[in-house]
Amino acid sequence: MSIRSVVRKLHDSSPVFVQTAIRSIFASLPDGIRFGRDYTSIKEDIFQSDKASVEQLRSRRDESLQRLIAFACERSEFHAAGMKKAGMSPSDVRGPDSLAALPLMTRDDLHQHNAAIRASNAHDFQPEALTSGGSTGVPVEFLSDRKALLYEKACLARHWMRAGVRDDDKVATLRGLRLKVNPRKPTLRIGKELFVSTYHLSPATIEHVAHEMRKAKVTVLNAYPSMAAFLAKLIRDAGCEPPRIRVVVTSSETLDDSQRAQVREVFGCEVFDYYGLTELVGNAGQCSELGGYHFSEEMGVVEITDDDGVPLPPGTEGNVVLTGLLNYSFPFIRYVTGDIGALSPIPCRCGRPHVTLSHIAGRTADYLLTPTGARLTVAALNMHDSTWDNVLQYQLVQVAEDRVEVTVVPSARFTVEDEKRILAMIAPKLSDFTVSLRSDVEVRRTNRGKCPVIVRDYLVTS
């Protein structure tokens, strides 16, 4: 077991104040000790890969895919059965195009066939047991190879590098981490990083938070999209001087246009979003050139498909289906992520060889499901205008098949006029639903501390 696994186990089973202490110590160690010696060469590989040609990258991907399929057919009972059912042998899979003949793998499969998916020699890959949470559904355990964990970390480092983050930048982190802090002064310096406990971020603490960020000379914001936007709104409303942020990197929730606009307005800088999955079967980072997301083909194969698993052409929105190339202990082949996206019909101007997704939206429950079965994502609702100016946070909660409740966290300027304006703007967009509005002191969070714009209590099991 690696030091990282031991620390993670200890961390996860400790009370918050011990977790905070463990983080402080762990953050002060060099990368080589924290992540093992292999990490340096893996990071180098991933950074160099940006300079590869399209042909080099695709040929690397296809070789990895062929190797994985051959392995899964031999070592995973579940995938061997899938291949057999499709009437295919491993040698039939040459590249992503030939994947389409294989069955899809769903979250239900993770529950029902967990043991059969696991490779018979899973132990050889030094796997860590991880849990896929999400805002809804029962958590399910799966394995992740140590190599996949290190590559994911390297891909995230590459995303930061592409976004323009430098080694000497000072980072403030606003994510779901629980920290032992003074609730009135919810910040903590750990190494070079300033952590803000988002559970205590509010109009009452914003002066302190903004002051600490300025004092620490923070230049990079690492945040959930909802928290980056919330911070921006609080700073603007309180009229305090914003820290001089150069780059904002977001991940783990769907970033919508209104959140991006709020961050731009207050910090005057760009937001670079990152799409990753707990299952570590691929990731994508937003490129500055076209706004699209470059998918890391070193780690996975991406397909956009219809509900039957038939691949859709670039420009058409569909299900994001991923095959993880580095997970041997628990192979994910044609895994339906629950996210919605589209391949970009045109190559990105930056010249990087990776395939580009024009957008990714709608995490597992991040869309409203209309009574006719249509999915309304935040992007589709296009709610980016001044309607929300006097609201600190908002959330659309689908509470029943035909009912949506809008929760707003009002700012000091909020009046009954705002309430009318919001309903007048949103009701026509949600014509299939009865819409009501209620005020609260906070919006709902997932168990990982995220604040998604859309929450669906009403679930349909197919």
Ligand SMILES: [Zn+2]
């Ligand atoms: Zn690009």
